[in-house]
Amino acid sequence: MSATSVLFDAPGPRARRASLIGSVVSLTAITAGAAWIIWILAAPRVSGGITLPGMFDASRWDILTDPQVWGFIGTGVAATLQAAAVAAAGAVALGVVLSLLRSSRLPWVRIPTAILLEFFRGMPVLLMMLFILLVASTGAFWAVVLALIVYNGTLIGEALRAGLAALPRGQREAALSLGMREFQSKLLVEFPQALRQMLPIIVAQLVVLLKDTSLGYIVGYNEIIRSNMNNLASFFGNRYLFTLFVVTLVIYLTINLLLSWLARWLSWRTASGSGTVAAGADPGTADPTSAIRLVQAASTAQHPGTGTHL
Amino acid sequence: MTQLWSLMPEFWGGLRMTVLLLAVSGGLSLVLGTVITALRISPVPVLRWFAAIWTEVARNTPLTLVFFFTAFVLPMLGVRAPFLLLALVALTYYTSPFVAEALRSGINGVPVGQAEAARSIGLGFGQTVTLVVLPQAFRMTIPPLINVYIALTKNTSVAGGFFVVEMFATTRQLVNDNGNIVLPLLLVAAALYLVVTVPLGFAAVQLEKRWVVSR
Numbered sequence: 001m002s003a004t005s006v007l008f009d010a011p012g013p014r015a016r017r018a019s020l021i022g023s024v025v026s027l028t029a030i031t032a033g034a035a036w037i038i039w040i041l042a043a044p045r046v047s048g049g050i051t052l053p054g055m056f057d058a059s060r061w062d063i064l065t066d067p068q069v070w071g072f073i074g075t076g077v078a079a080t081l082q083a084a085a086v087a088a089a090g091a092v093a094l095g096v097v098l099s100l101l102r103s104s105r106l107p108w109v110r111i112p113t114a115i116l117l118e119f120f121r122g123m124p125v126l127l128m129m130l131f132i133l134l135v136a137s138t139g140a141f142w143a144v145v146l147a148l149i150v151y152n153g154t155l156i157g158e159a160l161r162a163g164l165a166a167l168p169r170g171q172r173e174a175a176l177s178l179g180m181r182e183f184q185s186k187l188l189v190e191f192p193q194a195l196r197q198m199l200p201i202i203v204a205q206l207v208v209l210l211k212d213t214s215l216g217y218i219v220g221y222n223e224i225i226r227s228n229m230n231n232l233a234s235f236f237g238n239r240y241l242f243t244l245f246v247v248t249l250v251i252y253l254t255i256n257l258l259l260s261w262l263a264r265w266l267s268w269r270t271a272s273g274s275g276t277v278a279a280g281a282d283p284g285t286a287d288p289t290s291a292i293r294l295v296q297a298a299s300t301a302q303h304p305g306t307g308t309h310l
Numbered sequence: 311m312t313q314l315w316s317l318m319p320e321f322w323g324g325l326r327m328t329v330l331l332l333a334v335s336g337g338l339s340l341v342l343g344t345v346i347t348a349l350r351i352s353p354v355p356v357l358r359w360f361a362a363i364w365t366e367v368a369r370n371t372p373l374t375l376v377f378f379f380t381a382f383v384l385p386m387l388g389v390r391a392p393f394l395l396l397a398l399v400a401l402t403y404y405t406s407p408f409v410a411e412a413l414r415s416g417i418n419g420v421p422v423g424q425a426e427a428a429r430s431i432g433l434g435f436g437q438t439v440t441l442v443v444l445p446q447a448f449r450m451t452i453p454p455l456i457n458v459y460i461a462l463t464k465n466t467s468v469a470g471g472f473f474v475v476e477m478f479a480t481t482r483q484l485v486n487d488n489g490n491i492v493l494p495l496l497l498v499a500a501a502l503y504l505v506v507t508v509p510l511g512f513a514a515v516q517l518e519k520r521w522v523v524s525r
Contacts, residue, residue, distance in 0.1 A: 011353070015353075019353055019355070022353070022356075022357070023354050023355060023357075026354055026356045026360070027356045030356070030360055040387075041387070045387075045388060055387075118508065118511070119500075119504065121507075121511070122464075122503060122504045122511065123464070123500050123503055123504065123507075124463075124464040124465070124466075124467035124478065125464070125467075126467040126468060126470070126471070126478055127467060127478060127481070127500060127503065130481070130485070130496070131496050134485060134496070135496065207370070211370075211371075211372040211373070212372070213372075214372035214373070214374035214375060215374055215471075217378075217471070218374065218470075218471035225372070225374055225375055225378060229378055229382070238386060241383060241386055242383060242387070245379060245383050249371065252370070252371060252372055252375060253367065253370055253371065256370035256371075257366065257370055260366075260370060
């Protein structure tokens with residue numbers, strides 16, 4: 001956020017006053033908006049001549065004191081995390097393989113991989129889930145997991161390939177001059193560096209993967225949304241729909257924000273670590289396109305979520 | 311084959327709905343995303359925090375949950391609206407922080423010296439942003455923005471699970487009705503999605519190549 005401080009002067013007394021007024025006005029507006037929403041939610045509502053209690057009435061929240069309900073919610077969370085964990089492991093593994101194939105020197109390996117990557121990147125995950133569900137008839141769990149592996153694996157593979165391409169050419173030349181084979185150089189010298197460079201992007205992609213397990217709701221996998229909102233809400237009645245929605249939202253936000261912060265922390269750590277490497281490299285001998293790619297890759301790494309996401 | 315051809319009108323209808331969702335929610339989220347970006351870089355701290363919190367919450371909520379809110383919770387709260395409108399709201403809300411992040415990364419990508427030079431010749435905040443920073447940020451923003459729209463194209467399929475008959479819902483319906491040609495139907499659906507996403511991706515790569523050099 002260095003740009004922000006440059007866009008306006010260090011505020012003098014008048015600007016400070018204007019900023020203070022702006023702060024107070026906007027804070028009032030935001031508070032008023034929030035209060036309005038809360039007031040609407042809290043108001044009792046009339047439906048078909050019957051008056052129902054507002055959204056914050058105790059009778060809408062009493063199920064949360066029931067440990068069995070929490071046990072059921074826990075099952076949903078476990079199902080989501082299980083699908084996410086299996087898919088994450090698979091996606092990283094597939095990504096590694098794809099990035100190696102994609103950056104191969106053999107055209108008959110590289111080109112089909114590139115086409116395959118393009119194909120899977122342009123397709124909705126949901127359609128893939130439906131595809132696997134119907135064509136392979138694997139059941140909902142594997143439909144969700146396999147589709148997420150294929151989709152996120154291609155994106156992680158693409159990120160790793162960009163990382164490989166962004167490495168200084170000297171790394172490879174040095175490895176080859178030491179007598180390493182092409183594949184040894186790739187696996188022992190280039191790949192570990194690319195992986196480290198792209199780690200924040202990969203973790204950001206895993207957040208996306210976790211969010212996408214919620215698509216299981218549509219194809220019939222009992223993850224959090226389906227188990228909370230469909231099963232619990234239909235068991236206890238529509239009265240608790242809002243309550244269960246809030247619970248689900250809080251669970252998702254907690255898990256995802258923790259993962260996002262991990263991604264940001266990794267990004268900050270790798271950025272500070274690679275700074276010395278970049279400063280040590282001689283700009284004169286570096287390949288200009290690879291330098292540009294490195295800058296791009298680094299700038300994407302600074303903002304996980306803007307590169308590969310959703 | 312003739313059976314497959316006879317189903318093309320349905321696919322066409324689904325594709326039209328998908329493109330409609332993409333165009334309308336894409337336009338709306340561009341507007342909303344621009345507003346959030348403006349708040350994010352504004353001199354008023356409260357607005358910056360508000361925009362940051364909005365971005366963080368919206369980005370970390372699964373799209374399915376957002377759709378669930380608009381399609382089930384809102385009607386329960388008394389909002390009466392057609393499902394298409396609710397789907398557009400969900401897609402816009404979900405896409406806006408990604409648009410905002412793309413715009414913000416573009417603004418951050420403009421060299422600091424540009425803003426400093428603008429400041430030093432006496433331009434104010436509004437002038438610096440609109441005359442100097444944004445025109446340069448724009449070209450750095452287009453490729454990531456296209457990527458956001460590619461993702462949005464794919465995300466419109468979630469609307470198919472919530473009562474909007476677009477490509478995904480159409481395909482699911484057709485597959486249920488024509489059990490003998492499941493595989494061809496799914497491949498046609500995949501191809502139709504690629505018809506939208508591949509040209510967008512190609513444009514992003516081309517623009518990125520051209521503009522990276524000219525900077």
